[in-house]
Amino acid sequence: AQSVTQLGSHVSVSEGALVLLRCNYSSSVPPYLFWYVQYPNQGLQLLLKYTSAATLVKGINGFEAEFKKSETSFHLTKPSAHMSDAAEYFCAVSDGHDYKLSFGAGTTVTVRA
Amino acid sequence: DTAVSQTPKYLVTQMGNDKSIKCEQNLGHDTMYWYKQDSKKFLKIMFSYNNKELIINETVPNRFSPKSPDKAHLNLHINSLELGDSAVYFCASSQSTSGFTGELFFGEGSRLTVL
Numbered sequence: 466a467q468s469v470t471q472l473g474s475h476v477s478v479s480e481g482a483l484v485l486l487r488c489n490y491s492s493s494v495p496p497y498l499f500w501y502v503q504y505p506n507q508g509l510q511l512l513l514k515y516t517s518a519a520t521l522v523k524g525i526n527g528f529e530a531e532f533k534k535s536e537t538s539f540h541l542t543k544p545s546a547h548m549s550d551a552a553e554y555f556c557a558v559s560d561g562h563d564y565k566l567s568f569g570a571g572t573t574v575t576v577r578a
Numbered sequence: 579d580t581a582v583s584q585t586p587k588y589l590v591t592q593m594g595n596d597k598s599i600k601c602e603q604n605l606g607h608d609t610m611y612w613y614k615q616d617s618k619k620f621l622k623i624m625f626s627y628n629n630k631e632l633i634i635n636e637t638v639p640n641r642f643s644p645k646s647p648d649k650a651h652l653n654l655h656i657n658s659l660e661l662g663d664s665a666v667y668f669c670a671s672s673q674s675t676s677g678f679t680g681e682l683f684f685g686e687g688s689r690l691t692v693l
């Protein structure tokens with residue numbers, strides 16, 4: 466079974482500062498890893514995904530994530546936060562076969578002016 | 579033009595009532611899902627249909643019954659509503675002809691409040 470743990474339920478950053486959201490995974494098979502974003506009162510939207518190609522994955526809105534097998538991590542970063550980045554961010558994992566995405570508990574990002 | 583649309587967006591009802599949530603996708607996808615998001619924002623899959631066939635049925639009370647009349651629609655009917663059913667229910671879809679990609683397209687959610 467696959468699972469993810471997101472460290473930190475709430476992250477607060479200043480506008481222009483680095484955004485770092487942590488995600489560690491547990492999987493018995495090579496995982497497929499994802500970051501989704503949920504803006505207030507909206508559904509989730511895919512930010513980026515790792516499917517065993519490049520370990521550094523670039524996504525939308527300037528976000529990127531690095532897959533580190535040795536650390537079982539898939540942390541999400543953005544060099545410079547914008548007010549519009551305020552949202553809920555979910556890390557998710559799949560084995561690529563059973564149509565199930567297992568989501569982490571989410572991290573709320575607030576951006577201070 | 580909304581890709582995955584759910585109705586209603588808000589639903590307030592009394593315990594014991596029966597209610598339905600409808601979902602439609604215009605993306606041409608072959609797989610649709612229902613997810614439940616609780617008050618702590620935790621997301622859990624409930625059901626999934628692939629080409630109108632039920633492929634995922636998690637440990638959900640049998641008061642919940644999904645129906646997929648065609649590939650573009652997936653409805654959720656809930657009988658005898660309980661307080662614990664209060665949540666946001668998300669419909670999602672994906673294209674799976676090359677296998678499961680994990681790229682889901684979500685609707686905006688239907689917030690169910692049971693009083």
